[in-house]
Amino acid sequence: MNKEAFLNRIATQIGRPRPLTKAPSRDVVGIPDFWREFNLSSDERIVHFEERFTGLGGEVRVVDDIAQLRTALAGIMADRKPERIGMWNDAELEQWVGNSLEGQTVLKWGVDPRDQFSSINIGITGCSAAVADTGTLVLACGGGRGRSVHLLPSIHIAMVGASQIVTRLGEALERVAKPTEMDSYVHFVTGPSRSSDIENDQTTGIHGPAAVIAIVMRQA
Amino acid sequence: MNQGNHVLDRARVALGDDFLRAAVRFTADRLRTKKYTATESLGRWEEWRSRGQQIRAHTVAHLDYYLGQFADNVTRAGGNVQFAADASEASQMVLDIIRAKQARSVVKSKSMVSEEIGINHVLEAADVEVVETDLGEYIVQLAKETPSHIIIPAIHKNRQQIKDLFTEAGGENLTTDTKTLAGFARRTMRKKFLEADVGITGCNFGIAESGSVVLFTNEGNADMVTNLPQTHIVLMGMERLLPTFADLEVMANLLPRSATGQNITTYMSVLTGPRREGDHDGAREMHIIVLDNGRSNQLADAKMKEVLNCIRCGACLNVCPVYRQIGGHAYGSVYPGPIGAVLSPVLNQGEQYADLPYASSLCGACSEACPVKIPIHDMLVYLRQRNVERGWVKPAERAAFKGFAFAFAKVGRYKLAMRTARIGQGPLVRDGHIEAKIGPLRGWTEGRNAPALAQQSFREMWGLLEQELKTTSRESGRTGK
Numbered sequence: 260m261n262k263e264a265f266l267n268r269i270a271t272q273i274g275r276p277r278p279l280t281k282a283p284s285r286d287v288v289g290i291p292d293f294w295r296e297f298n299l300s301s302d303e304r305i306v307h308f309e310e311r312f313t314g315l316g317g318e319v320r321v322v323d324d325i326a327q328l329r330t331a332l333a334g335i336m337a338d339r340k341p342e343r344i345g346m347w348n349d350a351e352l353e354q355w356v357g358n359s360l361e362g363q364t365v366l367k368w369g370v371d372p373r374d375q376f377s378s379i380n381i382g383i384t385g386c387s388a389a390v391a392d393t394g395t396l397v398l399a400c401g402g403g404r405g406r407s408v409h410l411l412p413s414i415h416i417a418m419v420g421a422s423q424i425v426t427r428l429g430e431a432l433e434r435v436a437k438p439t440e441m442d443s444y445v446h447f448v449t450g451p452s453r454s455s456d457i458e459n460d461q462t463t464g465i466h467g468p469a470a471v472i473a474i475v476m477r478q479a
Numbered sequence: 480m481n482q483g484n485h486v487l488d489r490a491r492v493a494l495g496d497d498f499l500r501a502a503v504r505f506t507a508d509r510l511r512t513k514k515y516t517a518t519e520s521l522g523r524w525e526e527w528r529s530r531g532q533q534i535r536a537h538t539v540a541h542l543d544y545y546l547g548q549f550a551d552n553v554t555r556a557g558g559n560v561q562f563a564a565d566a567s568e569a570s571q572m573v574l575d576i577i578r579a580k581q582a583r584s585v586v587k588s589k590s591m592v593s594e595e596i597g598i599n600h601v602l603e604a605a606d607v608e609v610v611e612t613d614l615g616e617y618i619v620q621l622a623k624e625t626p627s628h629i630i631i632p633a634i635h636k637n638r639q640q641i642k643d644l645f646t647e648a649g650g651e652n653l654t655t656d657t658k659t660l661a662g663f664a665r666r667t668m669r670k671k672f673l674e675a676d677v678g679i680t681g682c683n684f685g686i687a688e689s690g691s692v693v694l695f696t697n698e699g700n701a702d703m704v705t706n707l708p709q710t711h712i713v714l715m716g717m718e719r720l721l722p723t724f725a726d727l728e729v730m731a732n733l734l735p736r737s738a739t740g741q742n743i744t745t746y747m748s749v750l751t752g753p754r755r756e757g758d759h760d761g762a763r764e765m766h767i768i769v770l771d772n773g774r775s776n777q778l779a780d781a782k783m784k785e786v787l788n789c790i791r792c793g794a795c796l797n798v799c800p801v802y803r804q805i806g807g808h809a810y811g812s813v814y815p816g817p818i819g820a821v822l823s824p825v826l827n828q829g830e831q832y833a834d835l836p837y838a839s840s841l842c843g844a845c846s847e848a849c850p851v852k853i854p855i856h857d858m859l860v861y862l863r864q865r866n867v868e869r870g871w872v873k874p875a876e877r878a879a880f881k882g883f884a885f886a887f888a889k890v891g892r893y894k895l896a897m898r899t900a901r902i903g904q905g906p907l908v909r910d911g912h913i914e915a916k917i918g919p920l921r922g923w924t925e926g927r928n929a930p931a932l933a934q935q936s937f938r939e940m941w942g943l944l945e946q947e948l949k950t951t952s953r954e955s956g957r958t959g960k
């Protein structure tokens with residue numbers, strides 16, 4: 260069926276001679292007003308994010324500055340001993356990470372061959388925003404910020420600047436979902452991949468990462 | 480699907496399966512309790528529900544505009560949109576894309592619309608391998624069955640059965656341990672994702688203002704399906720739209736809380752067109768197939784159009800005393816539970832599912848649970864009336880209902896009827912299972928072994944059901960503040 264016929268049929272059933280072409284007026288759009296007033300202070304946002312993210316099986320490290328961030332990152336590597344790390348090709352992320360991955364095999368997205376990423380153990384990304392209320396990481400992907408970097412490995416580490424944490428999901432949507440200028444893929448990630456399909460018994464890492472670690476830096 | 484001629488036959492069979500009943504009840508309880516906690520912690524749930532209802536009602540009332548806007552924006556973002564009047568047209572569109580791509584293998588993430596159009600059969604008939612990648616759907620697919628719950632499809636399978644199915648699918652040295660089973664699924668599916676030519680998903684919401692497709696999952700399978708194969712096909716019901724991202728914030732709060740009691744789903748993926756210039760992954764082509772299949776007929780019916788407001792959360796299933804007793808398969812339709820009892824007869828013209836509106840006690844728990852306030856039980860009453868007006872009371876059905884009412888009214892006769900049935904099944908029972916392919920259970924036993932009628936009779940279970948009914952209405956009285 261062609262588009263015109265399809266839309267005409269809908270219009271007829273609704274009781275219009277032809278499909279509407281002007282945006283209809285609306286009494287209400289989006290969330291109720293009381294929810295719009297929900298606003299956490301910057302310190303509360305970190306605390307909430309940590310609580311929620313951890314509550315869903317994620318791990319959070321809160322650090323003060325870049326030096327501490329690098330120490331934390333190097334510590335995770337020493338712990339997990341990855342054979343291969345994949346990372347966004349992103350200038351800011353590189354600056355944050357600095358020399359903390361020295362001695363590791365690190366693949367850069369868009370630089371190293373794509374098929375090698377199917378064997379990375381750890382994926383390192385930045386983020387576009389994080390949501391305190393839900394404990395969510397927001398990853399707008401495109402160009403050097405490849406989707407596979409955080410989807411394929413069993414451990415995902417995301418760098419989060421404290422100022423990137425917003426209170427509500429809607430604020431994050433306003434930042435990354437601008438209708439005409441958004442990335443082709445925006446991913447909202449809340450904790451590790453999970454399933455309860457086997458006798459209601461929860462298990463993680465069924466498709467995506469089994470562990471998600473957020474490193475939150477206060478001075479950013 | 481062919482599991483007996485009438486919902487009551489199928490229900491009787493389901494009632495004999497103790498594991499099924501226990502599993503369905505346990506899961507439904509768990510989801511219901513979690514939902515209660517999640518909505519309590521959010522607060523002002525009734526205001527959220529009202530907002531959800533307003534948004535859905537506005538969208539559906541202006542579907543002609545929003546669907547047009549959505550399609551234009553998909554095209555602008557580099558995607559391709561097609562419109563299918565019915566299931567067979569939609570299937571043909573999928574097939575045409577598959578053929579054009581010379582695809583041999585397809586990975587799918589959970590989509591009720593794909594079940595609705597029966598795409599797996601169509602593709603398999605065309606020699607294309609189809610793999611369901613949601614863990615529950617994968618289990619159901621290996622068992623050659625259909626989902627028994629919208630959100631948790633394999634609710635009716637225990638871990639021993641799952642282990643056996645996985646072993647048959649090539650798993651070696653598996654145990655019944657969840658981690659081992661999940662590990663097998665991860666390894667198997669990862670390979671499938673990387674090899675597949677085409678990925679098929681449903682669509683939780685289409686955003687009109689941007690042409691985006693929004694998918695909610697917990698496992699992350701939709702992200703593999705949309706990003707690894709070169710071609711992505713989206714199957715969406717024509718009503719599955721929201722005007723703006725601001726509206727998505729409301730649904731992202733309502734849907735996971737109602738479905739599984741989560742504050743938010745683990746993954747919410749927003750796809751706007753295929754990969755762009757400079758992107759190194761993601762599908763290169765995105766095809767969206769918008770399906771009518773009986774939906775637009777409801778728009779003109781003031782009493783039915785709200786059925787299009789449904790966001791497929793499954794909350795109405797979890798509170799339904801009938802669903803809790805008989806599980807999803809007894810409905811014999813793609814969409815089970817209260818919403819299925821309303822949707823199936825309107826998406827399928829004719830009498831095929833005209834019996835489903837009777838698989839309800841009309842207690843109203845479904846309407847109270849619904850996050851977008853659909854008056855489901857009013858619709859069930861209306862559909863019953865409509866059946867009568869259309870003269871749709873087939874002889875067999877009439878008998879069944881008469882028999883049904885009659886039997887419950889006259890306990891003595893019922894006992895006699897049941898005793899006769901039990902004696903009647905005697906010669907057919909082997910090791911507690913009915914294997915014969917004759918008699919009233921034929922449709923069911925053709926597909927699988929039917930458990931023999933339990934020692935506890937349907938009527939005794941009906942007693943349980945009535946007890947549940949009372950508890951449920953008390954409980955929903957408490958939660959519905």
Ligand code: SF4
Pocket residue numbers: 737788789790791792793794795796818845848849850851852853855
């Ligand atoms: S009818 Fe309401 S409760 Fe049932 S699945 Fe649809 S939205 Fe959920």
